[in-house]
Amino acid sequence: MATHEHEITEPVDLCLPDGSLNPAAVGWSRKPLHRANLRGWGRTKRWEYWCVTTPTHLVALTVSDLDFLALNTVYVLEFGTGGREFECSSIVPAARGVRLPDSVAGAPGSEDVVVGPARPTGNKVRVEIRDENAGTRLRARCLTRERLPLEVDLLVSRPEGHESLSVVVPWSEQRFQYTSKHTALPASGRVRVGSEIVKFGGEGNDTWAVLDHGRGRWPRTVDWNWGAASGRTDGHTVGLQFGGRWTEGTGSTENGLCVDGRLTKIGEELDWRWSAADPMAPLSLRTPSSGQVDLTFTPFHNRAVHTDVGLIANRTDQRFGHYDGRIRTDDGEEIAVEQLLGWAEDVHMRW
Incomplete structure (x- = not known):
């Protein structure tokens, strides 16, 4: 079932010279083609979010520029009963020293990103996103609350x-978001916490990276759902990418399936059903008309972030867990999804 949305196949500027949304930029693409030539201050938001998972651990790195401040984060989760959780966050007033490029950071032809001191102390965070011939290099350093040194060194491959x-979501000529979501990218490397080293990748290489690249001009308050997963199931390499609520009424969705490296774009809004009272309850995601998605997500951990620091108020329930059910590609192939590792989040943001 082909989407009704316009597919973009040539490079395009996100904005017109006056900073408003370029109508030619509205649509979706199978690779990043937009140049986020944003103008204006106060409502402009830029970020790179990488999450790399193994069957036992995950690590997430965030570099963000929200105009009036930057929020850069390193997060590590060890799965299972008694699993440890580490989070280091650095707030940078006026986003001083944080500069994100107009295209995907660390991709071929784009700029590298480096934030924070080389030897961070206190609440400071070092994050590096660099282009290498073999892929994108992700490095990070910080001190945990327990004063343990935490170091990340991962390489994300770029399969040919x-x-x-990539999608442009247009709320209006002055409020819009360009998002580029990459799933099911093989990765390898290691994470060190104190004297313990955790290897990512290796034999079987069941280590996968997901990128959320965002550039846009946002309204003051917004609510969204985001779900993603990567891995092997039913003889295929599968990446799931789903969004909800924030795209409603815009004519665009950020829903798609990446099966063996080939994208199926889904133009329907998904039907998300979850319990607002119990973040650990299973939730369901379905396409109400096409039947291309019929999944249940069962969480095993909730990363709850509830903050209010004046200019920014954030309520996030990022649930990590597994997807089960079925999906169908554009060519009609039905694929059984079994225990595909990923997340589903529910966010309210005032920024």
Whole structure:
């Protein structure tokens, strides 16, 4: 079932010279083609979010520029009963020293990103996103609350021809978001916490990276759902990318399936059903008309972030867990999804 949305196949500027949304930029693409030539201050938001998972651990790195401040984060989760959780966050007033490029950071032809001191102390965070011939290098350093040194060194591969999902979501001529979501990218490397080293990748290489690249001009308050997963199931390498609520009424969605490197774009809004009272309850995601998605997500951990620091108020329930059910590609192939590791989040943001 082909989407009704316009597919973009040539490079395009996100904005017109006056900073408003370029109508030619509205649509989706199978690789990043937009140049986020944003103008204006106060409502402009830029970020790079990488999450790399193994069957036992995950690590997430965030570099963000929200105009009036930057929030850069390193997060590590060890799965299972008694699993440890580490989070280091650095707030940078006026986003001083944080500069994100107009295209995907660390991709070929784009700029590298480096934030924070080389030897961070206190609440400071060092994050590096660099282009290497073999892929994108992710490095990070910080001190945990327990004063343990935490170091990340990962390499995300770029398989030839692997497709991603880039979408422009237009609320209005002055409020819009460009998002580029990349799933099911092989990764390898290691994470060190104190004297303990955790290897990512290796034999079987069941280590996968997901990128959320965002550039846009946002309203003051917004609510969204985001779900993603990567891994092997039913003889295929599968990446799931789903969004909800924030795209409603815009004519765009950020829903897609990446199967063996090929993207299926889904133009329907998904039906998300979850318990507002119990963040650990299973939730369901379905396409109400096409039947291309019929999944249940069962969480095993909730990363709850509830903050209010004046200019920014954030309520996030980022649930990590597994997807089960079925999906169908554009060519009609039905794929059984079994225990695909990922997340589903529910966010309210005032920024």
